[in-house]
Amino acid sequence: MEMSELTALLTREGLALLDEVGPIESSTDVARAVSRLRAAGYSPDLVSAVVGQAHLRVKARAKFGEFGERMLFTRAGLEQATRLNVATLHAVRLRKRGITQVSDLGCGIGGDSLAFAGAGLNVDAVDADDVTAAIAAYNLAPFGDAATVRQGLAEDALQESNSPHAIWLDPARRTAGHSETRRVSASDWSPSLDWCFEVARQHPTGIKLGPGLDRGLIPDDVEAQWVSADGSVVELVLWSGALARPGIRRAALVVQGDTTHELTKAADAEDAEVRELGEFLHEPDGAVIRARLIGDAARMLEAGMLDEQIAYLTGDAALTSPFVQSFRVRETLPAHVKTINAALRAHDIGRLEIKKRGMDIDPAAFRKKLSLRGSQAATLILTRTPAGRVAILADRV
Known part of the structure; x- marks a missing residue:
């Protein structure tokens, strides 16, 4: 937004028009609103400001909730x-x-x-x-x-x-x-x-x-x-x-x-010991990973590290916490498309969440190689362990 647009907006007419226009959801709605307001004789600066703010207020809901409906924004702001x-x-x-x-x-x-x-x-x-x-x-x-x-x-x-x-x-x-x-x-x-x-x-x-x-x-x-x-x-x-x-x-x-x-x-937490994949796999929240408190999260869950270089935890205790996303392991497979497809068919999987860590794989591209025709849902976790690359078929807890 330029100062000329803001000046046009911060008038009784401008703010009243913004209230009148209401929420503008999509880029198509933006184009329609611009055409309508320009045809009604409003200045380019005022139209740009009003339509832009109406669209930004919709986007602001995620951060400001109902308060965003009475606020003004710049896109970068x-x-x-x-x-x-x-x-x-x-x-x-x-x-x-x-x-x-x-x-x-x-x-x-x-x-x-x-x-x-x-x-x-x-x-x-x-x-x-x-x-x-x-x-x-x-x-x-x-x-x-x-x-x-x-x-x-x-x-x-x-x-x-x-x-x-x-x-x-x-x-x-x-x-x-x-x-x-x-x-x-x-x-x-x-x-x-x-x-x-x-x-x-x-x-x-x-x-x-x-x-x-x-x-x-x-x-x-x-x-x-x-x-x-x-x-x-x-x-x-x-x-x-x-x-x-x-x-x-x-x-x-x-x-x-x-x-x-x-x-x-008081300092970075000491990492937990590496252990073999158990009945549960836990993915620490990103804040826990950034703060290097993975070891404390592991000890809360009676879990260990899946690999000393990978931020996945594993254990057999049926525990979870707000600091992790937890998954119950169904099956561990070689990270090969043919083997994974066979398991998906066997488990009747048609809806699949794909997560990866420690493997150079594009989940979107990998999904296109999979056969997803079943009626059930699951999570596929592609990762690395001390024994090599694996695919873990699991369910969210």
Whole structure:
């Protein structure tokens, strides 16, 4: 979105038209809406803004639920925004640590600030991009003086701040823009990672980063918390000062709808011993893998590692947990198409979930080689063990 489009939208006429248009689900609906509104005489800027926002609000449901229906977005801002239920967990942590005021430096469209303000914190939100800052101001307007938004650099905003109680940093990890952006290396982040770490040494700070950050870059004196939401690892947060929990340096937070589960430890967990495939196979949640707490998950399940280089666990105990997906093993086969097809026919399998780890196989391409004509469902797990490559036919527990 360009400033001219946002200016046209932020008028009584523009916002009324956005409400009138309602949700726009598909690209076909986008084209129809554009044609209809242009034929009605609305300006190109207003049409582009209204149709774009109506479409983004539909996409925002996954992250913001019903709140997204009253928000404004940029495409890039929505993609990079924290899910509201995850942002709420961040806000709860700040409240529990006695924080009453937070500076959100690099606030984007205001997703985290919404949660902070909603938890009763006073928020000073800053973003370097003028359009993004204006959208954040719109989204935070219902909180009045409790949430202020300004355009500027994080570095300058911190210098101007009057002893903030806590800092929330979300450095830009993509090229500038409101739509198509690409990831850049850590050396090109804005503000820089080194600057963020320096801030964290001086203030209680939360730094939101991508979950794939090189672990060698993580300082020794922070709590590193990997977060997964509904099966996807969505972020890594580094907590410092009063926001870091005593004695915890590694954490895996698993969010499933409205419930949360967490594994924590003072350091990486020691791996479990390798053992032969048992009655059950367990796939650790991505946050558990990233946090290197697989060994603790294995011990909870009375399980071992299937291979020391592969993040699959196995055991005979009929146990599972929120930190893994569990499968009951039906049959172990050589990883050959002919053998697998024979087993699928024998088990009357017509619906098949394919998972793989440690094997250079494209599951979509592999599926085309399989004969799936039965009435039953199963999971096929293609992986490597100390004895070689195997195919494991299993059922989700």
